[in-house]
Amino acid sequence: MARKALGPATLEIVQAVRGHATGAMVAAVSGGADSLALAHAVAHVGAERDLPYAAVTVDHGLQDGSAERAATVAEQLRAMGYSDVVIERVEVAPAGRPAGPEGDARAARYAVLDAAAAARGADLVLGHTLDDQAETVLLGLLRGSGSRSLAGMAVRSGRRLRPLLWLRRDRTRTACAELGLQVWDDPHNSDPRFTRSRIRARLLPLLADELGPGIPEALARTADLARADADLLDRLAGDLYARVLIPSEVANSPQDRDPRATERSAELPGVLGSSGVLGSSGGLGSSKDRDSSADAGRIAGADPDADAARRPGQPALSCAPLADADAALRTRVIKRWLTDGGAAEVPYAHVRAVEALITDWHGQQEVQVRGIAVRRIAGELRVVGKSGL
Numbered sequence: 001m002a003r004k005a006l007g008p009a010t011l012e013i014v015q016a017v018r019g020h021a022t023g024a025m026v027a028a029v030s031g032g033a034d035s036l037a038l039a040h041a042v043a044h045v046g047a048e049r050d051l052p053y054a055a056v057t058v059d060h061g062l063q064d065g066s067a068e069r070a071a072t073v074a075e076q077l078r079a080m081g082y083s084d085v086v087i088e089r090v091e092v093a094p095a096g097r098p099a100g101p102e103g104d105a106r107a108a109r110y111a112v113l114d115a116a117a118a119a120r121g122a123d124l125v126l127g128h129t130l131d132d133q134a135e136t137v138l139l140g141l142l143r144g145s146g147s148r149s150l151a152g153m154a155v156r157s158g159r160r161l162r163p164l165l166w167l168r169r170d171r172t173r174t175a176c177a178e179l180g181l182q183v184w185d186d187p188h189n190s191d192p193r194f195t196r197s198r199i200r201a202r203l204l205p206l207l208a209d210e211l212g213p214g215i216p217e218a219l220a221r222t223a224d225l226a227r228a229d230a231d232l233l234d235r236l237a238g239d240l241y242a243r244v245l246i247p248s249e250v251a252n253s254p255q256d257r258d259p260r261a262t263e264r265s266a267e268l269p270g271v272l273g274s275s276g277v278l279g280s281s282g283g284l285g286s287s288k289d290r291d292s293s294a295d296a297g298r299i300a301g302a303d304p305d306a307d308a309a310r311r312p313g314q315p316a317l318s319c320a321p322l323a324d325a326d327a328a329l330r331t332r333v334i335k336r337w338l339t340d341g342g343a344a345e346v347p348y349a350h351v352r353a354v355e356a357l358i359t360d361w362h363g364q365q366e367v368q369v370r371g372i373a374v375r376r377i378a379g380e381l382r383v384v385g386k387s388g389l
């Protein structure tokens with residue numbers, strides 16, 4: 001690698017990598033300005049510290065000429081001093097899957113990038129910048145997400161390292177100009193069909209025009225604060241989950257059921273016919289023609305049908321301690337339990353409907369979540385089968 005004086009933007013990026021490099025590194029390089037500037041810095045720091053370094057570029061095969069582009073990126077990397085350069089061709093699943101082609105491409109990309117880093121015992125070094133972080137936070141806000149989503153990306157997450165997360169994107173472009181690197185601009189990044197592209201190209205510039213500079217930095221700060229909160233809450237929720245989870249052997253044994261629920265349901269014959277929230281068979285109203293005494297028996301665990309419908313090997317959740325818990329922890333526990341139980345994705349409304357079985361219990365029927373059906377039986381939440389949702 002040529003050893004001439006580094007330009008100011010290049011030096012900033014090298015400093016960022018110096019600040020986080022602890023061992024072998026694999027740079028993930030798309031050929032855009034962020035990852036090319038990053039790749040240069042990884043090679044620079046690897047050489048000066050005698051750390052092994054490699055680079056991977058992923059060809060998703062989604063655009064014409066993608067193979068040639070990947071070959072060009074590989075050439076640029078070798079010219080920077082890389083001897084270990086890998087072009088990974090990935091198959092992206094057909095459109096129509098829940099994540100869509102973008103999500104599929106991302107999942108396939110991360111799978112090969114993570115594997116390349118793991119095979120070398122290296123950190124996977126990614127070129128996300130502060131602007132990417134700001135866009136992520138805005139996307140989360142606009143979707144009505146919780147603090148985990150607002151938390152965006154961490155500089156380090158396992159083997160994944162994002163040393164440029166506190167640098168503005170224009171610095172990487174300037175660095176590439178300083179280095180004489182030819183940058184590839186992904187047409188997807190400016191394609192107005194993608195929400196992220198519109199946020200990048202229109203919304204953030206509009207916010208800067210209307211509110212002045214510093215918005216991306218403020219959003220990145222929001223991510224940092226939200227991440228600290230989300231980490232704490234996730235840890236506390238993990239502890240609570242361990243306390244309220246009833247292993248499947250116990251959950252499936254009728255004699256271990258909470259007798260208080262039996263008493264309670266016996267006191268509530270008049271409301272036990274209420275229809276399950278979000279159930280495919282009904283809305284929120286009560287179905288008057290149901291046999292409330294049969295429901296009372298089912299909730300008390302005396303109905304053999306309820307036993308037959310229960311999924312074997314599925315742990316239950318104890319309702320009483322969850323009723324006393326803070327909502328932030330309760331909803332996290334519910335979401336995790338539903339996901340562990342086989343729910344594909346859990347929309348907020350479904351978490352709230354399951355939560356109502358704990359906090360607003362009046363004998364509801366089963367709640368249908370994505371992929372599974374949940375009921376409260378004898379003071380426990382149980383997965384009782386698959387849902388049609």
Ligand SMILES: Nc1ncnc2c1ncn2[C@@H]1O[C@H](COP(=O)(O)OP(=O)(O)OP(=O)(O)O)[C@@H](O)[C@H]1O
Pocket residue numbers: 027028029030034035056057058059060106109125126127128132136
């Ligand atoms: N085709 C690719 N090959 C190798 N690395 C890539 C590729 N595309 C993206 N990367 C890596 O991921 C970083 C972020 O790129 P980009 O924002 O396009 O991807 P992303 O991972 O989908 O990000 P996000 O999670 O923000 O959507 C790049 O700087 C680069 O390090």
